[in-house]
Each structure stands twice: as structure tokens, then as C-alpha cells.
Amino acid sequence: MLRFDPFGNVEAMTRSLLSDEGSRRSPRFMPMDLYKVDDHYVVDADLPGIDPGSIEISVDNGTLSISAQRTARSEDGVHWLASERFSGQYRRELALGEGVDRDNITALYDNGVLSLIIPLAEKAKPRRIEISHATKPSAQAIES
Template sequence: MDAYRRGEDVWVHVDLPGVAPDSLEINVERNVLTLSAERNWQFEEGDRTYLAERPRGSFRRQVHLGDGLDSEAIEANLSDGVLTLRIPVAEKAKPRRITITPGTSPALEAEAAA
């Protein structure tokens, strides 16, 4: 799994070779992203196995997203055995410029009057 921020999005790439799109499930609950899938293939009865290295069975991975990401706007794509997620940075987490107004502070004026 690779995850990185590019601009206003966090990108996640997960290698899932042999996983059919209909066996893949992606859920988000309380800022925890859960990926689960199955690689189901079997040798047929009577097959003589010489080598069996490809993984099979259930797969589950959880990732904490944090409060700075918009979990309501996640986009997912599975292509060539790679799951790609685009998770936008939440508006509240984006950097913003604070405008400075010239003049005196009401708090400083109140302190000076006391």
C-alpha cells in the first residue's frame, strides 16, 4: 500500500492481484477505512499441485483517515489489479490566509482603560 498527498487530495494505491471487483468491499466508519476482499480459486479434484504460491482466501486492511479528510467524497477505482482511492482533503483542513485589519485591538483598548 502506498499513500501520499498531492495537492488537495490524498491518494492510496493497494495492489490486489487476482481480486474480482465484485468481491471487494470498501467501508468507512468513524474515520476508519476498511478494505476487505477474497481471492477464491481452487485446484480441481485430481489436480497434481507442483507449486502453490499465489495467495488466496480473505484479505482485510484498515486505515485511520484522520479528521482532515473528507470521507464522504472518496472515489475508488480498480484497474489492472491495483485499487486506487482518491480522498479529498476536507475544507476545514485546508490552509487559509487570515486577513489582518489595521488598528487597535478591542482587548488592548479595554486593558488600557482599566
């Protein structure tokens, strides 16, 4: 089972939303979708303009962490007319339940979207339990 705690880091998120650091714009959040398909979960996180080499994904003590960096453009002589794109560090954490296979998580970054495939652990997959039928003792077995 995959758990998502939207209030896990409220203080840090509130601080980042309310802070104003002059002209430096830092990322506010990493939008994502989380859904289950058959025997795995899928996380699709939006990271447009991120260098794939800056993306780090780790699992530690049941927490899946995603971090990435977008560097700001710093060209001499540029006169900015608008600067609305965030730069800086993006980070997102998800609590993994006991029912996922942490060793076989895979990741793909394509067109600004990071997709993680998180398979269910074998013990967590639904399975059918066969029912044994007891045989009634036959008349011959009773006479013997």
C-alpha cells in the same frame, strides 16, 4: 489528517504469519502506498487477481476498511507442482483523521491496483487570511 497505525492489529498479523494451515495458503498482507497530493490523499493497494466484485470499502467511526477475496482454484484432477499464490480474505484498516472528507472518498480498481482518493475536508485545506489595514485618521476627521 490521515493516520496510519502499523501496530493496530499486531496480534492478528503475527498469528497469520506464524500459522501453517497445511496446503491452504491465506494472504499475509495487502501492500499499499499512502501519499498526499495537493488537497487529497491517495492510497494504492496491491490486489492482483482479485475479483472486483469481492472488494468492499467502508468507513465506520473514523476507520477506513478495505477487504477483498481471492478464491483458490479447485479443479478436479489437478496435480499441483507449485502453489505460491495466496487465496482467501485480504483486509486492511486505516484510521482517518478529522481533516478528511469521508463522504467524498472515491475508488478505482485497475490492473490489480485499488486506488482510493481521500479528499481533505474544506476546513482542513490551507487558506490565506487577508489582512485588513487600519486607516490612519486624517487631519480633517480630527478637526470635525
